[in-house]
Amino acid sequence: NAGVTQTPKFQVLKTGQSMTLQCAQDMNHEYMSWYRQDPGMGLRLIHYSVGAGITDQGEVPNGYNVSRSTTEDFPLRLLSAAPSQTSVYFCASSLRDRGAHGYTFGSGTRLTVV
Amino acid sequence: DAKTTQPPSMDCAEGRAANLPCNHSTISGNEYVYWYRQIHSQGPQYIIHGLKNNETNEMASLIITEDRKSSTLILPHATLRDTAVYYCIVSNSGGSNYKLTFGKGTLLTVNP
Numbered sequence: 001n002a003g004v005t006q007t008p009k010f011q012v013l014k015t016g017q018s019m020t021l022q023c024a025q026d027m028n029h030e031y032m033s034w035y036r037q038d039p040g041m042g043l044r045l046i047h048y049s050v051g052a053g054i055t056d057q058g059e060v061p062n063g064y065n066v067s068r069s070t071t072e073d074f075p076l077r078l079l080s081a082a083p084s085q086t087s088v089y090f091c092a093s094s095l096r097d098r099g100a101h102g103y104t105f106g107s108g109t110r111l112t113v114v
Numbered sequence: 115d116a117k118t119t120q121p122p123s124m125d126c127a128e129g130r131a132a133n134l135p136c137n138h139s140t141i142s143g144n145e146y147v148y149w150y151r152q153i154h155s156q157g158p159q160y161i162i163h164g165l166k167n168n169e170t171n172e173m174a175s176l177i178i179t180e181d182r183k184s185s186t187l188i189l190p191h192a193t194l195r196d197t198a199v200y201y202c203i204v205s206n207s208g209g210s211n212y213k214l215t216f217g218k219g220t221l222l223t224v225n226p
Contacts, residue, residue: 033213042216042218042219092214100163101160102160103214
């Protein structure tokens with residue numbers, strides 16, 4: 001069991017570039033989420049999904065798109081990167097019947113936009 | 115979800131119990147208290163959760179006051195590896211509970 005796998009671990013983008021942060025889980029979890037964490041702050045929810053084909057916005061969705069075509073994968077797309085999107089991004093997944101106490105987090109993607 | 119208040123930092127000596135407080139005075143009857151921790155910028159890790167009874171697992175104990183307006187996470191014998199940011203989260207654990215709202219948490223530093 002690999003758990004939640006995020007790629008890449010590090011990325012530097014230029015302003016205006018686009019990219020996709022990958023997240024995959026092999027635990028057959030229904031729930032998947034993307035969070036960002038800025039220095040000295042807690043995690044803030046960007047987008048989440050309760051199952052394949054279903055996504056919704058979290059607290060800070062602007063500038064990001066998601067899709068959930070399979071149970072396993074939940075990619076996060078940055079459409080036109082801005083310096084304000086410099087952050088650490090975490091993906092998480094959970095079984096529906098475990099909810100908030102069952103979340104498994106990935107190890108994060110550290111993104112710098114210059 | 116109810117808001118939580120935690121001290122920004124705490125120190126603890128290695129081998130002693132670490133008691134991390136959390137205030138959640140606006141908690142509603144169907145909301146649970148969850149604790150996660152984040153070690154050195156890794157992804158957060160679930161520790162324990164409870165509704166109104168005290169809970170214990172292999173990692174920690176959770177003490178919830180009778181009025182449920184506050185709680186304390188107890189690490190009985192803290193080690194250096196317990197140095198981390200600890201997050202207290204209040205959320206409804208119903209079928210629609212898939213969103214965790216993190217505050218800034220408490221940075222626990224365990225000293226040798």
